[in-house]
Amino acid sequence: MLAGSNLSVVEGREGWLFLERSDGAEPLKAGADLTEWSRTTLPLLRATFRARQARLAARGIALVVVVAPEKASVYDEFLPAGFAQDRPSAAERLTDVLRQDGVKAVDATGLLRQAKGVVPLYYDVDSHWTSFAAYRIYRALVAAAPARLGLTPIPAETIFFRDKPSFGDLGVHLSPERKGLLQQPEVPGGDVEIAVDTFDDREFNFQQHRYPGGRGRALVVRDSFSSFLSPFLSRTFAETTYISPSNSLPDDLVEELSPDLVIVQVAERAMFYAHQPLADWNLRSWRQTFLETQADHPARRHTRRARQALRTGSWAEALEAARKATAVDEDDRLVHNLVAALLHSGDAAGALACCDATKQPANRYRLALEAYALWALERREEAIARIRRALAHQPANAHLQHQAGEWILAQGRSAEALPYLEAAVAGAPAHAPSWYHLGMARHALGDLVGTAAAFQAGGFHPVE
Template identity: 30%
Template sequence: MQRTPFSARLYSGALIGLAMAFSFASLIAMAFKHAEVSIGENRTLTQLPGWPRTVAQWDSFPERFDAYFNDNFGLRKLLLRLNSNFTTVMLGRSPSDKVVFGKDDWLFYAGDNSIELYRNQRPFSALQLANTEAALALRMRPLQAANRSYLFVVVPDKHTIYPEMMPTYMSRRDPPSQLDQVAALAEKDRLPVLDLRSTLRQGKADGQVYLKDDSHWTDWGAYLGYRRIMAALPLTDLPVLDLDAKQFAIPSDHAGDLAGMAGLTRRETTRLSELPADRCAFTASAYKPVGDDISIGRTFCPQAKYKIMFIGDSFTEALVKYLSRSFGEVVYVARSGFKPSREIAPLIEREKPDLVIEELAERHLDSLADTVAQEGR
């Protein structure tokens, strides 16, 4: 029988030794590990299940322990990082199906059907458009009857403002997009819908309006949105912050949500605004939950007047420092997607604002039509 060459045996032994050392180090690291939140995955890692005390717990214990082991295996972060780096550098693509790598290191969100929306592959049907109009009417008409104004603001997706940075292999159908359809509907039926696309596209000439590593707008982009919103309001004598691009000069280090999803550790340098010190030192209260997936916070500016309610999503965060300096009280209602009128109407009735502004990201426009079917439940 022919013996295996010494070099081959040495190589095999080294691989086995390396695997055993790595496994041993992983188990040691796992033994001293505490529960943590996985930033890239945006969730808490599974904790060690308790000792089973019932038949049902014994039955599910193997599955629960397997989930714990997979989440907390020592050096897990290193393995995830190596996978991310290999996928990014060697294969030129994102390791997450929620992130698309664009040109010049730009990252784009791919969740919530964003890629299909970019390609204009999900136009609204006639029924969806009718339900969209009905959803806005359900929100608007009671306010009009109470002599209060309503404005619905659509924040465009990043790929809508920076399509030139999207990958060239992603072809697009001819318009209309969902936002095109809603804008046309609003113009035809005189609905109070504010489309920020032209404002942000023009603002690109003076500064970056969306973050490269994040799905949200920059401070400059948020300010442009604020100015356009203020210009559309029917209220009089509003103190509006007047800034130019040169005043957005404070450097800030930002860890983008898309970079985290893609497993990247890089941080992006962005620019924040220098606000006038004498405008309004507003005070703010912490957000408190008031229902399913809805929470409320508020700000007060004694130098201004009017009470408004601003219903929005994660794009609202960058608007707070501007809006809060322009109104006596702002009631911020945080929610994801468009909520049925029956969930929002009681809040409006309780707070009795002079004006209601509702903001929604472009990729969630279909949630308007969805609420119509929920209204009767």
Template identity: 65%
Template structure:
């Protein structure tokens, strides 16, 4: 059933609606045969989560993961005839793999399958779990949290559920629209205060809440399923910070916030997107990603337009918006967007000029943009030196280590490249290009067994 240019639905038994396609994700098709996914994408996802677990453990931070199952995984009996999901599902396979790696992971599918009964877990017109289902997952998350945090879950006698008419995120795409009901939870207890809320065209969000009766600090990496968990989590911790999108856990954000617990909630459908091994290692700082547009500023509107155009690869539009922002930004708060837009449009000298426009200390994004401009201008040694200055600001940034290693290999400096490529793989062990270049460095140094192993890890053998 075609519902829109980037979304389509299927109608199952009893009129239940299922998400067939959203952008490039096709959860029903992908979930029908997981053999290839288990051989290719599952090991990459496992490596990403294992690296996160190790980094957090070094800082004494707890780590919890929960995959929100697709409605089709919980209610497979309501799928259209002839359509079935492979078992175990993707959420079950990842949860089991994480458990085998010593990572605390809640098996939400088993939990919800066992809770099927008179109280709905999903609704026919929506893709998300209900507040009742979310509460059961919440209780499991609290139970799985490290005991030393001393968390006290909200009791079931403090939660009331009621249905309200709604089209849901699937029913609204029907023609004509189909209205059903959605569940809304009311939670009694301590008040929650909103500290910060920022949104960037739904792609990046940063929210922080405080609760006087909660304990500890939590960082929750979320998608839309967490909307139903948030009323409970925000009343459990003294401070709860929610960030989106759900695929990234910025390492500098964790370092700055120093939470007691990190919870990553990801939708099962997102497991079918190829994971980005460098997703936790942005060149932008987390403040530039989440908070740079928070305060009122004359250039804010143009800056947001520039950011959005940069994300979408619309370089000319990004440059026009960044130039408009620059005219209203005498202190150079958003100069990095102008530098990137000039770089993307091929104005290397202009990009370098923007990076050097202000005497204030350079952040790692400006240093990196300057390095790219210098490299493009054939000032190779200066480019590598500038990249190392960016690395000095975040010494474990895997993305920057890889770029430095790649450039050093082009300069025929394999011994130096090897050090940076090994550092890149410590932070991003699933990055195949780092393994390949490390193999080339080992080969150039005559260490042939190590080169063969690196090439095998890269996937070319």
């Protein structure tokens, strides 16, 4: 095994390289025995996608899901001795339960296993599928889209694939580095207009492509596997918006974009990370999440550093960077990052004073931060009132619904808390704390059957 700082690689038969570890996930180890994963994580993913399907269907938006399988799930015959993968794979198990729930899901694992032949479907020095494999998945995605969109896949005979020497994301971690061949597709039809392209240290990415020969609008929730899909998808839809990370489908973005189709593409390896049940319900708006580091703003460098430090819990660094950003932010557009840094640094009074001094009108995120500051200062009723104001900006936000319900319940007002907590579990059915507090509210109101149901749904079982 040869390891990088956060990635390790194993070499299998005939020189094939496999991803062993990446950012805490160990896909080969996790995929070897899926018993516990199927018991704990699979139901959470299933509930999350079921809720997404319901929200999108209510708006007349179609959903198609595809799990990009690990190389080991398709080419397990090249794994090194002593390595084996459980069957069905995690990708197949999620695909199967989603189909049972009426969610359109492409069986990428099955498609690629059937397509194995002379042309490789995964790169020997890379963890991703080839452009040739991506084209097969692309055709399946188009076939799964609603007929009303009138989509026509790009004909296979018009596409040319050329090999280009490259180290790949695995070969580059060997010593010495190992090169292989990566495919470069040449797709007919002219250039795609890139209307927006922004990223925040590769964690939050937003791209919008436009193509005059396409039809309809698609929102693609993606990870790195979609880099191989995008040459085809971006020439199929009139407008294709790509966002990452792949675990989040921001509801306010869906509402504003109003796409005809949402494609969720998630890597099988990502299903082994801890599930984030509130990922669709960010306190930040989608514009704050994806676009605030886009413009050539004098505060851009400091803002990116502050946001990254906030994500990693480096509060002192976040505070320093946010203050530098605020110093050159004349219109207070980025003040919320400073407020968040102050709050996390333990200065609730300073965070509240910063909010009071801003020239910007109130928004969902700032109101939520104000609420947390007020709660920390033990100004409980003011905090509840402020969280309700935040909810007025996005009434379905399950994160805010849960927070309102939890705080109201803590004040001893169970009946008042109940509708907030019921709304929270409807929007984020995999969020165990919401189920727990719902159970506690029902218990306080004497609903013992409802209490048991809430605790069971949240994974809380009585001690025998």
